[in-house]
Amino acid sequence: MQTQIETPDGVFIVTFSEHGLTGLEFPEVERTCAQQRATWNLPPKTGRWHAMTVRAVVDILAGRTPTALPPLDFSIGTDFQKSVWAAISQIGLGKTQTYGQIAASIGKPLAVRAVGGACGANPVPVLVPCHRVLPKSGGMGGFSCGSEWKRRLLAREGILFPALGAALK
């Protein structure tokens, strides 16, 4: 089940399963009306999730900690990915972790690169703040949805990015 949510930053597209939120996409250049699916069309349960998602995303975009999150359905991921995502979800707003720290926190200090992979596979960016995971070296690392978004998200949380000109020291 797919629907959209509107924010000051554009229209995001979210996908729900029986158990919760399974996907979230950034506003893209392509914005066809084909996906128009009014919320009134959704089952009550999903409608509520939708409302929660809207509020959560808007809050985060505004740099505030969301009061409530919809249930997230990670069942689509592998065990490894689930543990990575769980670890990432615990990063507080305005804080950051390195890929290495995430790897260590799930008991696989060497699987750093694999963490990067799991981040990229994260179906629910923003809510699972994969953008708060930075390379130890100080750069910004990559971002599947476009590094521009990563930078913007971080900026909203008060993490002005040194890179992109200014050195990281």
Next chain:
DNA sequence: GATGTCGACGTGG
């Protein structure tokens, strides 16, 4: 010090 190469990890193509 400043670079360069390499191995380790899980997933998907």
Next chain:
DNA sequence: CCACGTCGACATC
């Protein structure tokens, strides 16, 4: 196999 949203160690200038 190979390529990634990496890191740290070690080898060489």
